[in-house]
Amino acid sequence: MKKTALLLVLCMVLSAALFGCSDTGTTEGDSTTPPASDNNENTDEQTPARTDLNLALTETPGTFDPHYTSLAVEQTILKQVYEPLIRIVGDGEEFPVLATDYTISEDGLAYTFNIREGVTFQNGDELTASDVVFSFERAKASAYLYTATEAISSIEAPDDHTVVITLSRVYAPFPQYLEQVYIISEDYYNEVGEDTFAAEPCGTGPYTLADYQTAVSATMEAYPDYWGGEAAIKTLNFKVISDTSTTLIAFEAGELDCIGVPPANWADIEASGKYSTQIVSGVNVGFMMMNHEVEPFNDKLVRQAISHAINRDDVCLMAMDGMAVPAYMLPNPDQVTGATEDTVMLEYDPEKAMELLAQAGFPDGFDAGPIKVTSGLVEKVAQVVQSNLAAVGIDSTIEIVELTAYSTDLTNGNYGLGITAATIGYDFSMYSIAYTSSAIGSFNFARYQNPEVDSLFSEALSTVDSEARNAVYKQILDIIQDDAVYVPIFYPATGSAANPNLNYNLDRGNVYYDWSWK
Template structure:
């Protein structure tokens, strides 16, 4: 009897230990682009949010995988009847990863820094309507606006508005300290970033204890890393031609969703000859969108005719306004005095949609007499030369920020579109809360930038990811550029 009981106990213990061993608590996620630094509040690089949004840093509100906006560090809020005052009740017991308390002073510091004259925040324009941020008490913040903004809670969910602390801001680009469920551990530049579960987190603890983000920019290397099972997930997989092979392999799952990524042929509107709307319209008619989607993305992507996501209820299909028509493109160039064409530059950052799409677009432009010199640049070079330096003719990039048509109201933005009528329209939109009126204004905004051919509107980027079959809880769609690990776990 004693021996039987001992045997049963031993078998049960072994089974229990085997069950524990099978429940993995670490994960390796590959992404294509490495962040230039680790401060999401002072750069335009979405790669920063890809690693840190919702994992390490949190805002007053946050995006969920379905695109909804829910409370974040603000447990609740009240909005005054005139829409000018937002009073946020902060969550109790929230600490930064260095053990210091997160309170109203940190919220005030964050937004004062965003709005400062020397601010490097890439989305400062979203928050310039804030006239004052007041500490009511440690758990209460009052935010005052100059005019009502129907997008304010949405804007506060952006990675550019995550809450940071004055005590750690000096080293934030290398040592990010947030309030999220994971804390930053290390960054081996050119290779990986490691994060681990923050035991002091105020909310529900994530199932994962550790996560490693690997940077693999080359599509061939991306395929090899997944097939060899060196990585558990490849978020935004850069080689769509390989997806059928992964779909046929029971070791993997392929996630196909949508993003907020309007992929565009960005045009320097102040650089001749692109300061002539006829030249920009010629560009638009020289482009065969479907050929780009088929050739660069193997059919994954939705054609767009303006800077707006097709899955948004306010989207207007304007692709017909810039339909592929090489003869019309040539006629427009002739009308603009450029019948013999011209030469320009085409800066291409690393993503496959840019490098592969750029080759196709260069050939399409050449067909109407436009010679585009391809210049391949790394992401940091693109940010310095194109985004900040505005030293380019054309470039290809996917704008992955959610509902970001407002960037066209900023004449200092890198493509330098300056239209006072559009700026006035966006000011009206920001001050409007009625849903039907907002929809009509957004439609008008789409029509204006399409008619002005501000950029060449190509396609809405598909969200294509590959993961091991046992990984669960990943976002399928990408309402913002983030690899949210808060709900990710391994099936047993």
């Protein structure tokens, strides 16, 4: 048996409450904390540390069902309430949560998890292996978790604290997907029913959802019987503030304790010396989607032309105020295992774009219709893209759509062009959800179908040897890059600012459990 040890540490993350376009990231550069103000002189009588934290949600959550959501804003809440067996942080390091450790059978098919003892759900019920089995069986029925669960052939609980997950084939990246499946209480779900379950979450995490006012606010309270010990911060107060300027004003007025700083304001905030600041980057990518079931985006030449038409440098400078770098592929080759720059890159070349349009039968260009986006930074990106497209003869408009409706439109293929930003993962295998035909209706927003790509992803996922697996990934990259499935545009770098008295750390996981006040 091969033993996979898990470090007994909980991970933390910068949430979508701070950055609306992403819920993951790794910290780069130094964290800057200003010296104490002269107004905060030490006295014999110390002021008690605060126990509340005030944050902003950039959008309105639509559901709190952990198995049927893909929105970062919903994950911000869910990751405080629910927990997976293990969590993946940084460059793929595994941290134990509800599983203390696990073993893998010699044939690579059976994963045996030891379930942490003494854990209770927030309604007082004890966590047992049957809850884990129920959770994975429910997750298998969800299109949102298809990639994470499709290789599972059986889930069994030989006793109350052991779970055996058997795969139908060797699936090398399986542990990387485990953090996507939150463990829920079987009894609670059956008792309250699906609707109440989606509105009143009950997990094993460090915080409970005490109050939620749709489109207004959410209040979370520390769970006193949390297995890791009660959180130092007792209350999380979230305000729904969709406008970044309003968020910044609230932060500067002291109404919020930590925010993602709009790129246009980063230099001023950092130079002020008033706040703790950090730069966060990761695998988040901003990209244009083209619906391959809608003409003329079903034509590879048109898609290639669109990619050549977009000046990524202009987008990074004009829309992102320099807080981004150009992207020519969805997986960031500097961050994602298995991704390589040694592949097709459809870079800015407007003359080539017009040549390709002529080959496709559009020598004078065409009307592309609306580019669907949500409000905020992506809208600014769309404005630059719209100008770039017009320069090669492609006319378009910009249509701003509310987030939940936008997600539904993308999932159902109710669009021609759209721009979004998303975080997929740190291993190239995870990008199968954007390219395989089985993921149409979930994250394959392009509705791209290529049997060869489907087959190659299956081959890669069952290849244990990393060098051989990366060779298959290279074949996939060459195909999808040439097919111009999407138009990658930028990898954002996000600056955060916080109250200087807040001990905060930015990492993957979206959990505020280890944050505290000085």
